[in-house]
Amino acid sequence: MKLRNHAEDLLLSIHSLRSQERSLDGRPLLFIASCFGGLVVAEALNRAAVTSSRYSFVRQACVGVVFLATPFGGTTTTRKAQWLVAYHGLMGENTSLELIKDLDRSNGVLNNPSADFARNSSTEDYYLPTHCFYEMQPSNLPKKRPNCSSPS
Numbered sequence: 001m002k003l004r005n006h007a008e009d010l011l012l013s014i015h016s017l018r019s020q021e022r023s024l025d026g027r028p029l030l031f032i033a034s035c036f037g038g039l040v041v042a043e044a045l046n047r048a049a050v051t052s053s054r055y056s057f058v059r060q061a062c063v064g065v066v067f068l069a070t071p072f073g074g075t076t077t078t079r080k081a082q083w084l085v086a087y088h089g090l091m092g093e094n095t096s097l098e099l100i101k102d103l104d105r106s107n108g109v110l111n112n113p114s115a116d117f118a119r120n121s122s123t124e125d126y127y128l129p130t131h132c133f134y135e136m137q138p139s140n141l142p143k144k145r146p147n148c149s150s151p152s
Contacts, residue, residue, distance in 0.1 A: 003113070007043035011055040018057075028063040038070025042117040045128070049120040064129040065121075072114040 018024045033041040048059040121128035 003039055003043055004047075006040045007047055010040055010044045011047060011058060014058055015055060027061070029058065029061045030064050030066075031062065032066040032068070033070065034068040035070060038067040039072070039113070041065060041067075042070070042072070043113050046113060046116045046120055049116075059120075059126070059128075062128060065131070067130070067132045069134050070132065 014029070031041045031045075042065075044055075045059060045062065045065070047053060048055040048057075048062075050056075120126075121130055
């Protein structure tokens with residue numbers, strides 16, 4: 001499964017939910033997305049920006065996006081992820097090496113979706129408030145383990 005498939009699934013889920021729950025019609029959407037989820041949201045909004053899209057209501061309902069540590073330029077850690085995908089694949093889980101390839105910074109696959117999102121979120125007739133948060137310094141946070149010992 002590739003990034004575009006995840007974006008399509010997101011749009012379909014929103015469409016289905018809004019079709020089933022009429023009370024949601026006209027309610028604003030605010031996306032708060034982290035890491036890979038941010039790429040999915042950006043691609044979904046790109047797809048919703050196409051004039052003939054059946055999902056154009058998503059773009060019109062969206063009042064803002066907050067991206068948290070979204071790797072718009074890809075990542076350099078795909079080699080580690082490939083091992084995890086291979087392992088989980090061997091364990092019978094649904095995994096995708098194609099997706100890992102999309103995220104590899106060296107192939108530039110994410111350059112167009114990122115540029116498209118920037119262009120689509122600020123046009124003459126449409127402006128989408130967008131905020132991005134990310135670390136500026138190296139962190140060892142992923143290496144830390146929570147202290148699960150009970151207090152004495």
